[in-house]
Amino acid sequence: MINQQIFVLKFTLKWLLMAVLVGLAIGSASAFFLVSLDWTTHFRENHPWLIWFLPLGGLAVGAIYHYFGQDVAKGNNQLIEEIQHPEKTIPFKMMPLILLTTLLTHLVGGSAGREGTAVQMGGAIADFFTKPLKFNDLDRKILLMMGISAGFASVFGTPLAGTIFALEVAFIGKVRYEAILPSLFSALAADYTCQVIWQVGHTQYGISAVPHLTIPTILWAMLAGILFGLVGMLFAKSTHFWSNLFKSKITYPPLRPVVGGVLLAILFFAVGTSKYNGLGVPVIVESFSEKLPFYDFLAKIFFTSLTLGSGFKGGEVTPLFYIGATMGNALTNFIPLPIALLAGMGFVGVFAGASNTPIACTLMGIELFGADAAIYLALACVMAYAFSGHAGIYSAQKIAVKKYQEPDETFL
Amino acid sequence: MINQQIFVLKFTLKWLLMAVLVGLAIGSASAFFLVSLDWTTHFRENHPWLIWFLPLGGLAVGAIYHYFGQDVAKGNNQLIEEIQHPEKTIPFKMMPLILLTTLLTHLVGGSAGREGTAVQMGGAIADFFTKPLKFNDLDRKILLMMGISAGFASVFGTPLAGTIFALEVAFIGKVRYEAILPSLFSALAADYTCQVIWQVGHTQYGISAVPHLTIPTILWAMLAGILFGLVGMLFAKSTHFWSNLFKSKITYPPLRPVVGGVLLAILFFAVGTSKYNGLGVPVIVESFSEKLPFYDFLAKIFFTSLTLGSGFKGGEVTPLFYIGATMGNALTNFIPLPIALLAGMGFVGVFAGASNTPIACTLMGIELFGADAAIYLALACVMAYAFSGHAGIYSAQKIAVKKYQEPDETFL
Structure with a gap:
C-alpha cells in the first residue's frame, strides 16, 4: 500500500519537474507570441493598406509550408493523431513555422486565431524532450497532452480549461485521466510563466447580471445552445468547404493562399471595415455590452473560413469566440436573456460545438466569466456539443461515443 | 446532415421529457428527505439520550435489510454495477428502504451522510420508468445515470457536480458522454424541484479570501491535496475494515449493527459531545472560520466508518465533507493558507480522493465556493485523486485508467 504512494509520488515529481520545464518554455513562447501578435495587430490597424499584401503574405505562408514544412503542415491534427497512435516525434520546426506564418497572416489582415498556434508551439516544444529523455509511447502521449494544455492555458489565461481541453480533444x-495530473501542472506552470514572470496579461470579460434560473430562462438557454452548436458546425463545414475547394482547383499549394489573399483583399476592401480582420478582440469585448449588427457572426465565419481554408495559418478559436459572442449578441433580438450572458454563452458555446470539448469550454466560461453563470454556460456548451454533428474543426478527432446513435455496446 | 439534427432533436426532447419526470420525482424525494432529515437531526439533538437507542435502531436497520432488502442491500454499488453491465432492474423498494433506514440511523445518532440515500432513491425512481417505457439497455444506463445525477444534484444543490458525478463514478x-445531456437535464430538473418548487435550500459556505497563486501557495496546495487523498483512502479502508470485521465475526446480519450500536453508544457517551453524530453540518460550517481541535477529522473517520461498516445506513459524502473541512482546518497549523480556503479544499478534496471523481468534485467546489478558488480546488481534487489508491468507497468501481501504473496500451 505504501509502495503505491511512493510510486505515485515518483510519478508526481517526475511530471512536476517536466511541467516546470515545459511550462517555462511554452509559457515564454506564448508570452512572446501574444506580445508580437499584439504589436502586429496594432501595426496592421495603423496601416490599413496592408490588406493589399494579403496575396503576397499568402504566397509567403504557402511557400514556407510547401518548401520547409510539409511534415508539420497538419498542425493540430498531427498532434491529435500522435496522441491517438504515437508514431513519429513532432519536428521542432513546427514551432517557428507556425509562429512566423501566424504573425504573417495577422500582419496582412487575415481573419484567424491564436490557439492553434499556441497549441502547436506547445506540442512541438513538449515533444522536443522525448528523445533526450528517452520517453516511451505512454510518456510521450502524456508529454503531448501537457504541451497542448500548456499552450492553451497560457494563450488564454485559463489553466483549468487547458487541462481538460488536452484530455478531451x-x-x-470521452475524457481519460492518464495525464490529468501532468496536464494540470503544465497548464499552471505555463500560465504562471506567461502572466506572472513575463507579465503578459489577457483581455478581461465580464457578465455582470445573471438572471435566476427559471423554466423560461433554462429553455431559452437550451435553444441558444442548439443554435450555437449549429453555427459551430457551420463554421467547421465552411472551413472544410474552402479547404477542399482550393485543394481541388489549385494543385500548386503555395498558390492557394495567393488566390485566397486576392479574394480576401477585395472583399475586405469592399466591406470597408477592419472589424473582420485578425483576432477581432475589440469586437468580442463590445459584444458583451453594445448591440452589434446581427450579421457580424456570419461575416466572421465567411472571412475566417476563407482565410484558413485557403491556407493561411493561425488558430480557429478566437474567431470562434468572436462568432459566438456576436451571435449571442444578435440572439438578444428574440431571446430575453441579458446581452452579456448571451455573448458569454456564445463565446464558449460555439467553440464547444466546433471543437467537441464541452467540459473544457464550460470550465473556460467559468474561468473567464465567473461561477454565477455556470449553469447557463454548461447548457450552452453541452447543447452545442450535442447539436454540432461529428465533424468538428479537428478532422483527426476520433469518435469514442457517438452523439446521436446507439454507441457500441462495449461500454469499457 | 439535417437528418442528424432531427435525430438529435428527438433524442433531446425524449430525454428532456424524461428529465422533467425523473427530476420532479427525485427532486421531491430529496426535498422530503432533507426536511425529514433536518427534523430528525433536531429531534436527536434535543434528546441526547437517543444515542442509547443505537443498538435498537441498529437492530431495526439490520432486520429491515435482512428480511426485506437483501436484493437492494448493495446500494450505490448495485447502481454502479448496473451501469457497467445492465442486468436487472433496481427494485423500487430500494427507495423507501434506504430513506427509512437512513432516517433511523440519524435519529439514534449514527454518524452518516445523505448522498448515498439520495443517489439510491434517484436510481430506484429512475429505473422505475424502465419497464413501462420498454427501455433498452443503453436507455437504461442513461436513465440510471440521470437518477444518480438528479439525486446528487438535488441533495447538495450542485447540478453541475451531479451531472459529472453520474458520468464519472x-x-x-475516465468520463464518457453518452448521458451528458440527459444527466445535465435531470440534475437541473431535480435541483429546481427541490430548491424552487419545494423551497428546500442548502447550507451556504463561503471562501472569502483567496490568495494570489504563487509558487509557494501552489506547492502548499499540492501538499494539502496529497494529504487529503491519503485521508480519503484511510476513510475508505476504515469502512471496509469494519465491514469485513463485522461480516467475519457475526454471521447473523441484523446483529451486526446491534453490536456496532452498543459500541457507538458507549463511545459517543464517553467522548461527551454530539459533534460526531449525524451529518455534522454545524461543525463543517464552523471549520471555515474557527480553529477546531486537530483530531476532529480522525474522530469523524472512526465514528462514520464504524457506523456504516457495522451496517447502519446513509451516505458517506457529508461525513467526507466534514472530515475534509476539519482536516483542512487542522492543516492551518503548518500550511500558511487561509482557514476557509483549506477547509473548502478539504471539503471537496477528501471526497474526490475517496470517490475517485476529481472533475465532479472540482465543479462542486466551484458551485459551492465560487470560481476564485477554482485552481486551489482543482489542485486539491486532482492531487487527492492521484494519491488515494484504487480502492475507494465504491467497491464496484472498475478501473479504466490506472493512476500509478502503465495503463494498458489500448488507448480507446
Missing part, C-alpha cells in the same frame, strides 16, 4: 465523447 | 479514470 483527441476523442469525441 | 462507474469507472476510475
Whole structure:
C-alpha cells in the first residue's frame, strides 16, 4: 500500500519537474507570441493598406509550408493523431513555422486565431524532450497532452480549461485521466510563466447580471445552445468547404493562399471595415455590452473560413469566440436573456460545438466569466456539443461515443 | 446532415421529457428527505439520550435489510454495477428502504451522510420508468445515470457536480458522454424541484479570501491535496475494515449493527459531545472560520466508518465533507493558507480522493465556493485523486485508467 504512494509520488515529481520545464518554455513562447501578435495587430490597424499584401503574405505562408514544412503542415491534427497512435516525434520546426506564418497572416489582415498556434508551439516544444529523455509511447502521449494544455492555458489565461481541453480533444465523447495530473501542472506552470514572470496579461470579460434560473430562462438557454452548436458546425463545414475547394482547383499549394489573399483583399476592401480582420478582440469585448449588427457572426465565419481554408495559418478559436459572442449578441433580438450572458454563452458555446470539448469550454466560461453563470454556460456548451454533428474543426478527432446513435455496446 | 439534427432533436426532447419526470420525482424525494432529515437531526439533538437507542435502531436497520432488502442491500454499488453491465432492474423498494433506514440511523445518532440515500432513491425512481417505457439497455444506463445525477444534484444543490458525478463514478479514470445531456437535464430538473418548487435550500459556505497563486501557495496546495487523498483512502479502508470485521465475526446480519450500536453508544457517551453524530453540518460550517481541535477529522473517520461498516445506513459524502473541512482546518497549523480556503479544499478534496471523481468534485467546489478558488480546488481534487489508491468507497468501481501504473496500451 505504501509502495503505491511512493510510486505515485515518483510519478508526481517526475511530471512536476517536466511541467516546470515545459511550462517555462511554452509559457515564454506564448508570452512572446501574444506580445508580437499584439504589436502586429496594432501595426496592421495603423496601416490599413496592408490588406493589399494579403496575396503576397499568402504566397509567403504557402511557400514556407510547401518548401520547409510539409511534415508539420497538419498542425493540430498531427498532434491529435500522435496522441491517438504515437508514431513519429513532432519536428521542432513546427514551432517557428507556425509562429512566423501566424504573425504573417495577422500582419496582412487575415481573419484567424491564436490557439492553434499556441497549441502547436506547445506540442512541438513538449515533444522536443522525448528523445533526450528517452520517453516511451505512454510518456510521450502524456508529454503531448501537457504541451497542448500548456499552450492553451497560457494563450488564454485559463489553466483549468487547458487541462481538460488536452484530455478531451483527441476523442469525441470521452475524457481519460492518464495525464490529468501532468496536464494540470503544465497548464499552471505555463500560465504562471506567461502572466506572472513575463507579465503578459489577457483581455478581461465580464457578465455582470445573471438572471435566476427559471423554466423560461433554462429553455431559452437550451435553444441558444442548439443554435450555437449549429453555427459551430457551420463554421467547421465552411472551413472544410474552402479547404477542399482550393485543394481541388489549385494543385500548386503555395498558390492557394495567393488566390485566397486576392479574394480576401477585395472583399475586405469592399466591406470597408477592419472589424473582420485578425483576432477581432475589440469586437468580442463590445459584444458583451453594445448591440452589434446581427450579421457580424456570419461575416466572421465567411472571412475566417476563407482565410484558413485557403491556407493561411493561425488558430480557429478566437474567431470562434468572436462568432459566438456576436451571435449571442444578435440572439438578444428574440431571446430575453441579458446581452452579456448571451455573448458569454456564445463565446464558449460555439467553440464547444466546433471543437467537441464541452467540459473544457464550460470550465473556460467559468474561468473567464465567473461561477454565477455556470449553469447557463454548461447548457450552452453541452447543447452545442450535442447539436454540432461529428465533424468538428479537428478532422483527426476520433469518435469514442457517438452523439446521436446507439454507441457500441462495449461500454469499457 | 439535417437528418442528424432531427435525430438529435428527438433524442433531446425524449430525454428532456424524461428529465422533467425523473427530476420532479427525485427532486421531491430529496426535498422530503432533507426536511425529514433536518427534523430528525433536531429531534436527536434535543434528546441526547437517543444515542442509547443505537443498538435498537441498529437492530431495526439490520432486520429491515435482512428480511426485506437483501436484493437492494448493495446500494450505490448495485447502481454502479448496473451501469457497467445492465442486468436487472433496481427494485423500487430500494427507495423507501434506504430513506427509512437512513432516517433511523440519524435519529439514534449514527454518524452518516445523505448522498448515498439520495443517489439510491434517484436510481430506484429512475429505473422505475424502465419497464413501462420498454427501455433498452443503453436507455437504461442513461436513465440510471440521470437518477444518480438528479439525486446528487438535488441533495447538495450542485447540478453541475451531479451531472459529472453520474458520468464519472462507474469507472476510475475516465468520463464518457453518452448521458451528458440527459444527466445535465435531470440534475437541473431535480435541483429546481427541490430548491424552487419545494423551497428546500442548502447550507451556504463561503471562501472569502483567496490568495494570489504563487509558487509557494501552489506547492502548499499540492501538499494539502496529497494529504487529503491519503485521508480519503484511510476513510475508505476504515469502512471496509469494519465491514469485513463485522461480516467475519457475526454471521447473523441484523446483529451486526446491534453490536456496532452498543459500541457507538458507549463511545459517543464517553467522548461527551454530539459533534460526531449525524451529518455534522454545524461543525463543517464552523471549520471555515474557527480553529477546531486537530483530531476532529480522525474522530469523524472512526465514528462514520464504524457506523456504516457495522451496517447502519446513509451516505458517506457529508461525513467526507466534514472530515475534509476539519482536516483542512487542522492543516492551518503548518500550511500558511487561509482557514476557509483549506477547509473548502478539504471539503471537496477528501471526497474526490475517496470517490475517485476529481472533475465532479472540482465543479462542486466551484458551485459551492465560487470560481476564485477554482485552481486551489482543482489542485486539491486532482492531487487527492492521484494519491488515494484504487480502492475507494465504491467497491464496484472498475478501473479504466490506472493512476500509478502503465495503463494498458489500448488507448480507446
